[in-house]
Amino acid sequence: MVLLGFRYALRERTRFALTAAGVAAAVLLTVFLVGVYRGATRGSLSYIEESGADVWVGRRGTWNLLRASGLIPVEAKQLLERVRGVVSAEPILGALIPATLSDGRRTLLTIGLPAGASLSRPRHIEAGRAMPRRGEIVLDRAFARRAGLRVGDRVELAERRFRIAGISRETNLLVTQYAFLRREDLESLLGVEGQATFFLLRVRHGQGHAVVKRLERQSNLIAAFDRVTFLENNRREIASGFLPVLAAMALIGLSIGAAVVALMTYTAVLEKRGDYALIGALGGSEGARFLVVMQQSLAAALAGAVAGLAILHVLGRVLPAVAPEVELVVEPWVAAAAVLGALAMAAIGALIPAGIATSVAPMEALRR
Amino acid sequence: MSACTLRFEGVGKVYPGAVSCRALHDVSLEVECGTFNVIQGPSGSGKTTLLAIAGGLERPSTGRVWLSEREITSLPARQLLELRRAELAFVFQDFKLIDVLTAEENVSLPLELRGVKAGSARERSRAMLDHLGLGGRISRRPRELSGGEKQRVAIARALVTEPRLILADEPTANLDWETGSEVVELLRAATRERGATAVVVSHDSRLALRADYQIGIVDGALHRNGSNGQAGDGPGGIKT
Numbered sequence: 366m367v368l369l370g371f372r373y374a375l376r377e378r379t380r381f382a383l384t385a386a387g388v389a390a391a392v393l394l395t396v397f398l399v400g401v402y403r404g405a406t407r408g409s410l411s412y413i414e415e416s417g418a419d420v421w422v423g424r425r426g427t428w429n430l431l432r433a434s435g436l437i438p439v440e441a442k443q444l445l446e447r448v449r450g451v452v453s454a455e456p457i458l459g460a461l462i463p464a465t466l467s468d469g470r471r472t473l474l475t476i477g478l479p480a481g482a483s484l485s486r487p488r489h490i491e492a493g494r495a496m497p498r499r500g501e502i503v504l505d506r507a508f509a510r511r512a513g514l515r516v517g518d519r520v521e522l523a524e525r526r527f528r529i530a531g532i533s534r535e536t537n538l539l540v541t542q543y544a545f546l547r548r549e550d551l552e553s554l555l556g557v558e559g560q561a562t563f564f565l566l567r568v569r570h571g572q573g574h575a576v577v578k579r580l581e582r583q584s585n586l587i588a589a590f591d592r593v594t595f596l597e598n599n600r601r602e603i604a605s606g607f608l609p610v611l612a613a614m615a616l617i618g619l620s621i622g623a624a625v626v627a628l629m630t631y632t633a634v635l636e637k638r639g640d641y642a643l644i645g646a647l648g649g650s651e652g653a654r655f656l657v658v659m660q661q662s663l664a665a666a667l668a669g670a671v672a673g674l675a676i677l678h679v680l681g682r683v684l685p686a687v688a689p690e691v692e693l694v695v696e697p698w699v700a701a702a703a704v705l706g707a708l709a710m711a712a713i714g715a716l717i718p719a720g721i722a723t724s725v726a727p728m729e730a731l732r733r
Numbered sequence: 734m735s736a737c738t739l740r741f742e743g744v745g746k747v748y749p750g751a752v753s754c755r756a757l758h759d760v761s762l763e764v765e766c767g768t769f770n771v772i773q774g775p776s777g778s779g780k781t782t783l784l785a786i787a788g789g790l791e792r793p794s795t796g797r798v799w800l801s802e803r804e805i806t807s808l809p810a811r812q813l814l815e816l817r818r819a820e821l822a823f824v825f826q827d828f829k830l831i832d833v834l835t836a837e838e839n840v841s842l843p844l845e846l847r848g849v850k851a852g853s854a855r856e857r858s859r860a861m862l863d864h865l866g867l868g869g870r871i872s873r874r875p876r877e878l879s880g881g882e883k884q885r886v887a888i889a890r891a892l893v894t895e896p897r898l899i900l901a902d903e904p905t906a907n908l909d910w911e912t913g914s915e916v917v918e919l920l921r922a923a924t925r926e927r928g929a930t931a932v933v934v935s936h937d938s939r940l941a942l943r944a945d946y947q948i949g950i951v952d953g954a955l956h957r958n959g960s961n962g963q964a965g966d967g968p969g970g971i972k973t
Contacts, residue, residue: 369842372833643829646790647843647890648818728790730829731781731902 370660373633380629381665387625388669388707393676394618396695396703398611400677401539403699404692406603411535412543413596415488418455418565419573421595422580425588429598431474433459433562437587439479445564448579450572456561457485458548461541465521466512473508473544475522477551484565487545492516493531497547501530505542510689522546523554537692538603619710622669626714630662634718638725645727658719659712666711670704739764739787739898739932744796746782746953756782757793757953764932764946766897769924771941772934774950780934781902783950787932788821788900789813801897818847822891824920826903828883830875830890836862836882837871840890847894861889865919881912885919892923899924901933905940917943 374381413421413430422445424435437456445454458477463470478485478496486495487503493516497503502520509515509532519526527546536543552558568576573591580589590598634641641654681693746757756779764770774780785791786798789805797806801820805813822843830839840858845851862871865885875883884904891899901920905913917940924931933940941947949956 369831369834376833639829640831643825643831644842644846646788646823647846648814648894649846650814653846726790728785730823730825731785731790 368660370657371664373637373657374661374664377633380633381668384626384629384662384665385669385672387629388622388666388711389673389676391618391622391625391710392670392673392703392707393680395615395706396674396677396699397680397693398614399699399703400681400693400695401691402603402607402611403694403696404537405539405607406600407694408535408537408539408542408692409599409603410596411489412487413592413599415535416484416565417567418484419568419592420451420566420576420580420589421592422454422564422566422587422589423562425586427562427588428590429595429602430459430563431599431602436557436560436562437564439559439561441561442564445566445580448576448583450568450576450579452567452569455479455482455484455565456548457482457563457565458551458555458557458560459562460551460555462522462544462551462554464508464512464544465524471508471512472541473504473522474538474541475544475546475551475554477546477548479548484567487531487533487536487543489534489536491532491534493529495531495533495545497527497530497545499547499550500527501547502527503531503533503545504529505536505544506532506534507537507685507689507692508542508544510685525550525554537690539690539692542690619706622707623710623714626662626666626711627717629665630658630715630718631721633661634658634722638722639729641722641725642727642729645725646730651723654722654725655719658715658722662711662715662718663708666707667704670707673707674700674703738766738799738801739930740799741783741787742797742799744783744786744793744798746779746786746791747794755953757786760796760953760955762948762955764898764930766930767924767928768945769921769931769943770933771944771947772932772950773936773941773947774934775936778950779953780950782953784900784902784932784934787898788823789817818894820897822894822896822899824884824887824891824899824901824904826906828875828880828887828907830883830886832875835872835874836867836878836886836889839875839886840893843890843894858889858893861893862886865889865892879912880908881915884908884912884916888916888919888923892927892929895927897929899929899931901931901935903935903937904933905935905937910939913937914939 423433424437426434439456442454442456445451456479460475461472462475463472476485491506504514514520514529516529516532518529520529577589577591580587644654684691684693740763741760744757744760748754748756772780782791786793793806797804800816805816837855837858840861841854844854844857859871862868867882867885870878870882905916908916920931921943923929
């Protein structure tokens with residue numbers, strides 16, 4: 366059948382544009398939030414995932430990288446390396462340290478690296494070196510951009526100045542960023558000595574789970590996690606803060622989008638009430654009239670979703686300059702899901718108007 | 734009774750409301766195949782209600798209606814729709830063309846609503862428009878057509894489904910005298926060529942003059958007008 370609904374939609378260009386704009390705003394809001402969440406998750410997990418560590422060991426009570434709940438003496442390295450299946454153990458010290466910038470203070474998730482660190486150094490380096498020397502620091506790209514810092518510049522952490530040795534990528538957690546010092550430097554900032562928050566273990570192939578069990582049996586002072594579990598713990602930490610807000614905002618966005626579609630489609634149906642009666646009088650079933658209404662809202666939703674994604678694409682290009690901390694990660698499946706979500710939203714929004722169109726009596730075609 | 738006969742038997746219609754309105758009262762009539770029939774009456778006399786009941790768009794409050802030997806009064810909605818698709822077509826006073834569609838698309842719409850493939854529907858609608866002298870107007874939208882052309886497109890839309898009964902509601906009311914006469918002739922020719930039956934309600938005296946049979950309706954009740962050369966209750970045509 367001729368795509369009558371699409372014709373109606375395109376004929377009333379202002380209404381079509383307004384409906385599409387409502388859908389675009391809903392899609393933009395939702396995909397933007399999902400993109401920020403995915404960006405923060407990637408920033409948080411990439412460091413753990415790509416470290417090459419098979420097992421993470423922390424003080425008992427610790428369950429992810431952001432919430433280390435105590436310290437372990439670095440001498441434990443020898444004990445850990447004696448455990449069956451363990452190949453090497455690398456201690457790191459982690460702490461949230463404020464950096465002083467010209468426009469105020471910002472907190473960095475600072476990792477103190479041991480000399481010759483192989484597992485714990487940042488993996489993606491945009492400029493300079495991955496491994497800092499004493500008195501040096503490796504900063505995240507977003508933090509450096511926000512502060513206007515480059516390799517060779519100096520930055521103040523807890524009233525001590527460090528020379529920037531490198532700029533890293535995929536180390537941005539949105540609310541904070543990773544920074545990497547030598548462990549000795551971080552110990553001196555914290556006023557501790559010979560301490561670690563985590564040990565990163567390399568184990569023999571396929572021994573991760575067994576090593577975790579052995580470590581837990583040998584000491585009740587430590588918590589050990591295989592890589593998958595530790596990643597999941599960190600993902601949950603990000604999600605617990607982010608997902609409720611994301612879900613609420615997405616729901617609000619989709620509800621507003623559906624309301625816009627419903628309102629616009631409703632007025633379109635009222636204006637064309639005579640046509641729906643005519644279609645009935647010409648032999649059109651209720652289903653045919655339902656489809657005509659659905660076509661109108663789906664056309665607007667499709668246009669709106671595409672417009673929303675296009676705006677997001679532009680935003681993704683502009684964002685690093687204006688808000689470098691906000692890293693958008695929009696995978697193709699997220700974009701596809703957004704389009705499908707917009708179509709579903711439009712279909713839901715069009716249900717009441719479609720119900721009205723199908724209930725118009727064909728007899729009305731005879732009324733003047 | 735022939736296969737395309739329309740028959741009313743004691744049909745009444747009351748619209749309920751704070752003050753109920755009796756639109757038709759005890760109407761009995763029989764319309765036979767291949768005839769051009771005109772029902773005349775003043776505004777509010779029940780002409781349109783009669784047409785709507787004949788076309789299965791309204792159900793009567795009392796009485797029974799037969800269309801092509803099927804009693805349609807109590808048919809379920811789905812079967813009524815199928816019957817309308819198979820047997821009926823409407824022509825409306827104000828053309829009722831869909832303004833976002835071209836003339837060709839307007840004519841092919843009822844075919845496509847009946848499940849005819851788009852290509853075949855377009856071909857048939859082009860042939861019908863050509864037959865009615867609108868071959869050069871197939872891509873025009875209603876706003877680009879004159880009143881007479883619009884009504885011819887509406888007649889093409891009615892004829893393209895090859896209905897056995899054409900129900901027309903004041904088809905000349907919005908047209909000037911000359912154009913109205915052309916439309917009347919077109920409807921007459923269509924019934925003659927295709928063996929279809931036409932029931933036309935109208936104020937227009939030109940229609941009554943060209944009708945095979947005519948009948949008057951006042952205050953929802955029929956009264957005999959006779960016919961053009963035949964008795965109103967004679968064989969064929971409208972019998973009351």
